[in-house]
Amino acid sequence: MTGARKDRNIKIGAGKKKPTPSPNSTSWSRPAEGRKEIAPTPKPKPRQNPAPRRDNNRNNRSNNNRRGNQSRQGNRSSRPQQKSPLMEEEWARVIDHDQTRNEIIAVSEAKMLLCRLKPKAGITPLLTTARVYIGTNPQAREHIDQVLGMTNIGRVANHVKADLPLVIQIFIEENEQHFIKAFFNVAGNMSLKQHAFELLSGVGNKKAMQMVEARGSSGFESLSALNEACNIDAGELLAKRFLAELDDREMQPRLLDLLLPVKV
Known part of the structure; x- marks a missing residue:
């Protein structure tokens, strides 16, 4: 045979056939197994302290309150009692x-x-x-x-406020010699720009200089002489200053502290 015919008659094998399972076979393949589950380790329960009794808490509180009250009373008794200025x-x-x-x-x-x-x-x-x-x-x-x-x-009350300036003015006029000597005849400059007379209500720098000039070196003999020379009511002006200081305890300087008590 020639080469071409020989190629036509060549038989190609089908290869090995896979065995087919028998219908009567009873063998089963083992299923795939995953990771085994591990049971969690139980945690120990925390110990619970027994609840405190309410009676004990109440007793402790009452005892503490008693001690606190006793200590406060002891502190109060040990403090020196302040005297009232009215005494x-x-x-x-x-x-x-x-x-x-x-x-x-x-x-x-x-x-x-x-x-x-x-x-x-x-x-x-x-x-x-x-x-x-x-x-x-x-x-x-x-x-x-x-x-x-x-x-x-x-x-x-309002009527008390209205009468208070008059009461103070009468007190000043009854003790005029004290206030003449303690204030009106000795008042001087508090600073380069302010005179002590300017503490009186309605008295400015110009009026204060007029009062100083009228006072001279001999001074005023009485409130009436002061009022006539300076054309003012000195008792009323000083009473208004006292009243303003009574109303405002922070007002400075305080003529109440400088001029009182009256020296007889």
Whole structure:
């Protein structure tokens, strides 16, 4: 055979055939297995402290409160008690006698302190500007039974506020020699631009220089001479200054502290 015919008769083998499973075969393949599950390790439970009894807490609180109260009382008893400024006062001027409330509003003479007084039973109603003894000697108290305490301008009635300047002015005029010597005849410059007379209401630098010139070297003999020479009401102006300082405790300088008490 020639080469071409030989190629046509060549048989190509089909290769190995895969074995087919028998229908009666009972063998099963083992299924694929994954990762084995591991059971979690149980955590130990935390220990619980027994709940405290409420009775014990209440007892502890009450004991602590008692100790605190005792310590506070001990501190209060150990503190020195402050004396009221009214204990140093002896005389006061009546501003108002309220018979309905059985109370007197007055101003002390030594430091110009507003105070509340309890009058004695059965006394005649006291007039404005009346002078009463409020000292520590109870036998010398003719009109006053008890000193109730201090007050201020913001707590008194309007008619008391209106009468207070007049009461202070009368007190100044009755003690004119003290205020002439302690203020009007010795007042000088507080600074290069301000004179002490300018502390008075309505007195500027020009008016203050006129008062200094009128005073001269001999000074004023009385308030009336001062008023006539300077065309002012010195008692009224000084009373207004005192009233302003009573209303404002921070006002400086304070003529109340410089000029009081009155030296007889």
